Amino acid sequence: MRISTSQMFLQGLRAIQEQQVKLGTVSNQLAKGSKILSPSDDPAASATIIGLNEDISRADQYDRNSHFASSRLELQETAMDSAIDVMQRIRELAILGVNGTQTTDTRADIATEGRELLNQMIALANTSDANGEFIFGGFKSQTQPITHDGAGNFTYNGDQGRRTVLVSENRQVAISDSASDIFLSAPDDSTESTFTVMWQFITDLESNSPTTDILGDIDAVMTRLSSTRSDVGARQRSIELQSQLNDSTRIRAEQTRSILQDVDYAEASSELSQYLTALQAAQQAFARIQNLSLFNVLG
Amino acid sequence: MASTLGIATSALLSFQRNLATTGHNIANVNTEGFSRQRVDYSTQVPQEFGAGFIGSGVKVDAIRRNYDDFLERQLRSSISARDSSEMYYNLAIQVDDLLADQGSSLGPQLENFFKAVQDVANDPTSIPARQLMLSEADSVVESYKYIDSELSALSQRVNTELTNEVSEINNILSGIAGLNKDIAIASGSGTGSPPNDLLDKRDQLILELSSKVTVSTVNQDDGAINIFIGNGQAAVIGQNAATLSVERNRFDASQQDIGFTFGAGSPSIITNNLSGGTLGGLIEFRQQILDPARNELGRIAVSMATTFNAQHDLGVDLDGTLGSALPDFFTISDPQDEVYPDLDSASTASATVAFDNANITKLTGDDYRLRFNGTNWTLTNQTTGVTVTGAGATPTFNDANLGQGLTITLAGAPVAGDEFLLRPTRSGSDDLSVGIPDPRQIAAASPVRIQEAVGSTGIPTNTGTGELSFGNATAAATLPLASSITLTYDASLNEFSYGAGPTTFAYDPASDAGDTFTVAGIEFTINGSPADGDQFVIENNTSGVGDNRNMILLAQLQTGRVMNNGTASYQDAYGQLIADVGVKTRRADTLYTTQRGLADNAQMRHDEVSGVNLDEEAANLLRFQQAYQAASRVIVVSEQLFQTLLNATGR
Numbered sequence: 001m002r003i004s005t006s007q008m009f010l011q012g013l014r015a016i017q018e019q020q021v022k023l024g025t026v027s028n029q030l031a032k033g034s035k036i037l038s039p040s041d042d043p044a045a046s047a048t049i050i051g052l053n054e055d056i057s058r059a060d061q062y063d064r065n066s067h068f069a070s071s072r073l074e075l076q077e078t079a080m081d082s083a084i085d086v087m088q089r090i091r092e093l094a095i096l097g098v099n100g101t102q103t104t105d106t107r108a109d110i111a112t113e114g115r116e117l118l119n120q121m122i123a124l125a126n127t128s129d130a131n132g133e134f135i136f137g138g139f140k141s142q143t144q145p146i147t148h149d150g151a152g153n154f155t156y157n158g159d160q161g162r163r164t165v166l167v168s169e170n171r172q173v174a175i176s177d178s179a180s181d182i183f184l185s186a187p188d189d190s191t192e193s194t195f196t197v198m199w200q201f202i203t204d205l206e207s208n209s210p211t212t213d214i215l216g217d218i219d220a221v222m223t224r225l226s227s228t229r230s231d232v233g234a235r236q237r238s239i240e241l242q243s244q245l246n247d248s249t250r251i252r253a254e255q256t257r258s259i260l261q262d263v264d265y266a267e268a269s270s271e272l273s274q275y276l277t278a279l280q281a282a283q284q285a286f287a288r289i290q291n292l293s294l295f296n297v298l299g
Numbered sequence: 300m301a302s303t304l305g306i307a308t309s310a311l312l313s314f315q316r317n318l319a320t321t322g323h324n325i326a327n328v329n330t331e332g333f334s335r336q337r338v339d340y341s342t343q344v345p346q347e348f349g350a351g352f353i354g355s356g357v358k359v360d361a362i363r364r365n366y367d368d369f370l371e372r373q374l375r376s377s378i379s380a381r382d383s384s385e386m387y388y389n390l391a392i393q394v395d396d397l398l399a400d401q402g403s404s405l406g407p408q409l410e411n412f413f414k415a416v417q418d419v420a421n422d423p424t425s426i427p428a429r430q431l432m433l434s435e436a437d438s439v440v441e442s443y444k445y446i447d448s449e450l451s452a453l454s455q456r457v458n459t460e461l462t463n464e465v466s467e468i469n470n471i472l473s474g475i476a477g478l479n480k481d482i483a484i485a486s487g488s489g490t491g492s493p494p495n496d497l498l499d500k501r502d503q504l505i506l507e508l509s510s511k512v513t514v515s516t517v518n519q520d521d522g523a524i525n526i527f528i529g530n531g532q533a534a535v536i537g538q539n540a541a542t543l544s545v546e547r548n549r550f551d552a553s554q555q556d557i558g559f560t561f562g563a564g565s566p567s568i569i570t571n572n573l574s575g576g577t578l579g580g581l582i583e584f585r586q587q588i589l590d591p592a593r594n595e596l597g598r599i600a601v602s603m604a605t606t607f608n609a610q611h612d613l614g615v616d617l618d619g620t621l622g623s624a625l626p627d628f629f630t631i632s633d634p635q636d637e638v639y640p641d642l643d644s645a646s647t648a649s650a651t652v653a654f655d656n657a658n659i660t661k662l663t664g665d666d667y668r669l670r671f672n673g674t675n676w677t678l679t680n681q682t683t684g685v686t687v688t689g690a691g692a693t694p695t696f697n698d699a700n701l702g703q704g705l706t707i708t709l710a711g712a713p714v715a716g717d718e719f720l721l722r723p724t725r726s727g728s729d730d731l732s733v734g735i736p737d738p739r740q741i742a743a744a745s746p747v748r749i750q751e752a753v754g755s756t757g758i759p760t761n762t763g764t765g766e767l768s769f770g771n772a773t774a775a776a777t778l779p780l781a782s783s784i785t786l787t788y789d790a791s792l793n794e795f796s797y798g799a800g801p802t803t804f805a806y807d808p809a810s811d812a813g814d815t816f817t818v819a820g821i822e823f824t825i826n827g828s829p830a831d832g833d834q835f836v837i838e839n840n841t842s843g844v845g846d847n848r849n850m851i852l853l854a855q856l857q858t859g860r861v862m863n864n865g866t867a868s869y870q871d872a873y874g875q876l877i878a879d880v881g882v883k884t885r886r887a888d889t890l891y892t893t894q895r896g897l898a899d900n901a902q903m904r905h906d907e908v909s910g911v912n913l914d915e916e917a918a919n920l921l922r923f924q925q926a927y928q929a930a931s932r933v934i935v936v937s938e939q940l941f942q943t944l945l946n947a948t949g950r
Contacts, residue, residue: 004335004910005328007903014899038392039399040888043881046399050406050874057410058857061417068421133424133845139748141424141845156757160750161769163847165421169858172851184758193758294917 012286019279026271035263045260052257059250062168066243069165072175073236076135079127080182080229086117086124087194087222093117094201094218097210104208111205118198122146122154125179125194138162138178145179146195152203154195156180167242173235182228194221302346302355303937309356310930313340316359317923324911325920332503334364334909336495364495370905371502372516375509377901379575381894382510386580388887390453391588395884397449398592398877405599405873408442411435413857419743420850424617429738436629436733443600447728450593457585458545458555464511464578465543465557471508472526472540475501479523480538486522513575529572532559550639550720557582588883590725591682594664595876597632597727599862603869604629604731605659606861607853612775614742614849615840622742622849623775625735632730634705634723641718648692648713652721653706655698660865662704666722669707673715678707744846745771746778747821752785752834763788765808765829769848770821770837777820783838784819790831 029035039046096102097110125146128134133141139161147155160180164172183194197217204210317338327333339360345352397403415432422428478501485494501524508514508526517525519537526535534541541561546568548554557573558566573579608631612623622628634652650669654662665682676689678696680703687701689709696707705723735741749770751759765788772778786795788806796803797818804816808828815824821837829835840846862872 002907002910002912002915003903004906005913007906007910038395038884039877039881040392040395040884043878043885046881047874047878050399050870050877053406054410054857054870057407057414061414064414065417065421131422131425133422137845139744139840139843139846143842154756156753158757159748159843160759161748161843161846163423163845164851166417166851166854169855176845180753180757180759193756294914298917298921 008289012282012289015282016279016286019275019282023272023275023279026268026275029263030265030268030272033263034261035268036261042260049257049260052253052260055253056250056257058169059246059253062166062246063243065165066167066239066246069167069173069175069239070236072129072135072165073232073239075127075129076175076177077229077232077236079124079135080225080232083121083124083183083194084222084225084229086121087218087225090114090117090198090201091215091218091222094210094214097201097205098212107205107208107210111202114198114202114205118195118202121183121194121198122148125183134158135176136179136182138176138180141176146183148195152196152199154193154199156184167239168246171242173239173242175235177228177232182225192217194225197221302353303940304934306354306356307930307933307937309343309358310933311927313338313357313359314923314927314930316362318920318927320362321916321919321923325913325916328911328913328916332499332506333911334366334495334499334502335911336362336364338362361492362495363493364499365909366498366502367905367908368518370901370908374898374901374905375506375514375516376575377894377898378506379509379513379579381891381898382577383513383575383580383583384887384891384894386577387584388884388891390457390581390584391880391884391887393453394450394588394592394880397446398873398880403442403445403449405439405442405446405596406870408435408439409857409870409873412439413854416850416854416857419741420847420854423743423847423850424844426738429617429741429743432741433733433735433738440629440731440733443596443728443731446596447593450589450596451729454585454589454593457581457589460581461555461557461578462545464581465545468508468511468543468578469540471504471511472534472542474504475508475524475526475535476538476540478504479535482522483538509576511576512573512578529559529569529574532569532572533561536561547642549641549643550718552642588880590666591664592876592880593728594666594722594724595872595879597724597729598662598664599869599872599876600727600731601631601654601724602659602662602862602872604631605654605656606856606859609656610849610853610856611742613746613772613778614853615744615746615843616742617739617844619839619841620740620742621746621775621778623778625740625742627734628741630730630732630734632724632726634721636730637722637725639720639722644714644717646714646717647711648709648717648719649711650719650721651708651710652723654723655704655706658698658702659704660861660863661698661702662724662862664724665703666720666725667707669709669719669721671713671715671717676709676713741850743850744840744843745769745848746840747772747780747837748840748843748846749821749823749835749837752836761830761833761835763790763830763833764827765833765835766826767835768824769846770823771848771852772820773817773822774820779839780819780837783836786818786835786837788829788831788833788835790829795835 137158415435544558546558
């Protein structure tokens with residue numbers, strides 16, 4: 001077999017170029033930290049990675065939603081705790097008010113405190129969040145939920161809507177309860193509400209004719225408030241649980257993605273030095289072979 | 300004595316030829332396509348002497364090139380295959396990178412958009428959240444447009460390259476025809492020696508042609524070579540060359556085809572007959588990767604926009620306006636823009652194409668061809684080859700007979716042979732835009748709500764435990780409700796009644812709890828046990844600005860399997876596009892690597908015969924120099940002998 005001079009030259013050059021390409025690829029992989037530089041390097045893995053990226057992005061968003069839901073529910077919890085405190089105080093005042101030692105004047109004083117507490121309760125039902133949305137207004141979040149004409153007529157202007165938040169692909173958690181559920185529905189009498197009970201209590205005192213009957217109504221309101229309060233707590237816990245599930249979903253997706261695309265640094269580094277050595281060898285071989293010419297010897 | 304001198308002189312002249320040929324070989328060591336040459340000698344006719352024959356020296360018979368026709372042909376075909384796969388790969392890898400690039404890829408943009416959708420769902424009255432959603436929608440649109448514009452630029456590049464290749468091929472063809480002429484003249488000159496350098500030059504041209512398109516050759520007796528391309532089109536016959544030209548596509552003037560003309564007449568289109576070489580690579584890339592990728596991207600855009608719009612239509616915005624009364628959330632391309640009549644036909648036939656929104660999940664990214672045979676129209680899916688026949692001159696193709704998310708209506712008076720090319724999703728990406736200008740117009744709320752009846756102060760009046768879900772609209776047509784609908788429960792009959800009739804439907808708490816019911820196009824579920832006379836009211840969601848129900852349904856479209864007959868989400872479809880292009884690119888890469896190896900081998904075997912080796916030439920130089928010196932010595936000896944004789948006789 002013979003070989004032409006240009007073939008000798010090209011073969012040497014090609015050997016160098018091949019090593020350079022390998023070197024370029026592995027150093028690019030090291031720089032990017034990814035063994036997939038183009039989808040064609042591993043088409044199936046690339047399609048999977050697209051899906052995993054989406055899963056991870058969604059898990060991030062569910063996390064964000066959960067935080068949002070938690071903070072909304074916390075705001076509601078705070079308002080409801082205050083409402084329960086208010087009703088506790090009303091209950092104390094009610095017991096105090098029926099006491100036979102009370103006079104018209106002292107009952108008027110208690111009634112004055114009762115009015116303050118009523119205003120506080122109305123304010124609580126009209127609680128708004130950082131964006132100015134009324135949290136107990138149902139879907140009508142920009143309409144003040146409770147209005148009072150000053151004569152014992154309380155009107156609920158919201159609706160019975162409850163906003164939900166996606167905390168996972170198929171799981172929604174309610175982040176609001178309308179005032180109609182919490183403040184307006186006393187369990188034993190659908191015509192009465194938290195506010196009418198309070199109003200009854202105040203007017204009874206002001207007319208100096210309190211009765212112990214009011215205590216039953218107050219207890220019904222408190223039961224309603226407490227049960228919603230614990231329902232909110234339960235939702236908080238379920239959000240937390242779902243967050244943990246989301247975290248583990250995300251971690252699994254990230255691990256899978258890492259297996260598919262992350263470069264194995266140890267392996268890549270050893271490949272790098274291997275290709276470097278090969279490149280040097282190819283260069284040396286090229287230089288030595290190219291120096292060989294019969295013309296050099298002929299002088 | 301005279302003959303010794305004659306012999307020596309013939310040797311000197313021959314070795315001079317040898318030295319010159321060696322020099323020529325050395326000089327052309329780097330000349331592409333050069334075949335090393337050698338001098339063939341033979342002895343001169345001997346002179347008859349009394350005692351026998353005496354040699355009379357050497358003569359040069361011919362200078363020939365070291366050449367193997369079989370190896371040359373092998374080299375040509377391997378170079379065609381190599382350069383075709385190289386061109387294909389170099390273009391394919393650009394699409395491959397483009398689709399997955401973190402900066403331009405659709406994937407992250409879709410993710411960000413749906414994140415913004417969920418943020419609006421969390422906080423539907425927040426104008427900044429709504430604004431962000433609109434700008435993320437813009438980014439999604441920009442991403443579609445960017446990828447499509449890059450693909451379109453590649454398409455332009457393919458057109459430019461086709462033009463360049465065609466003009467180079469024409470130069471080569473006329474070069475070969477010219478050389479055929481020169482070679483015929485040189486061969487006929489009677490020297491008996493082949494015109495080596497002309498032959499090399501022509502072989503080199505044929506090799507360059509092979510690099511552009513697959514060729515086959517037929518040697519002629521007069522030394523000419525006839526060249527054929529495609530499926531037997533005669534590109535060079537003797538001293539005449541054909542002309543290739545770039546022609547506009549019969550349907551789409553922006554698409555270029557390759558025309559072929561030999562002698563007079565109008566060009567015939569041979570685009571689909573060409574293969575191999577850079578030209579073949581360009582055409583294959585356009586057919587297999589570029590056009591399908593644009594169609595597929597357009598399909599994802601159309602599907603996304605259609606399904607998102609449909610859900611958006613079923614909501615109400617911050618001001619209580621129904622989504623269907625607002626501009627579409629996304630403005631979708633008009634498939635009519637991608638209906639191409641046969642530019643050469645003058646009939647009045649027309650084809651109208653529309654997306655079938657209700658069946659958009661069946662939409663394909665395929666091209667279609669309509670053809671009228673004089674009686675019926677036939678629709679052919681260009682990708683699958685499946686045909687559907689529509690009876691008569693004005694048939695309709697729709698979900699019933701086609702089932703591919705399209706409605707195609709034909710009108711006018713067609714003549715036999717009329718054709719249309721349809722590429723319904725081709726401009727889906729480029730013509731996509733966000734149609735909603737005002738963040739308040741995002742229809743985050745549902746148009747209706749269902750709640751318990753309330754007294755004058757807003758206190759619910761029901762006494763039972765029955766609960767109705769808030770209700771979702773299923774069709775925009777029945778909205779907004781003309782008036783509220785009150786459902787009244789009759790516990791003795793276990794049924795709800797409503798309206799003037801009244802209309803009733805059964806609900807038994809024991810068996811129907813959790814079931815879904817529909818009243819006036821509003822879908823809801825019922826749970827619990829309503830008390831006798833309990834009432835529920837279905838009403839327009841007036842002032843329900845804090846409602847996010849429609850937004851959640853929109854957010855859930857991210858994972859909704861609304862494409863590929865309900866088997867893929869938008870992101871799935873995009874992932875499949877990436878995988879599809881990736882697989883083709885990878886195959887091209889593998890093919891290129893293989894073909895390059897084969898071409899290298901073919902080149903090596905070819906050069907084994909024809910290539911110049913400088914060491915070999917150095918040795919030859921030495922050998923011929925020595926022979927030349929020896930012949931010179933013979934002349935000296937001959938001269939000395941003559942002197943001896945002169946001296947002897949001169950005394």
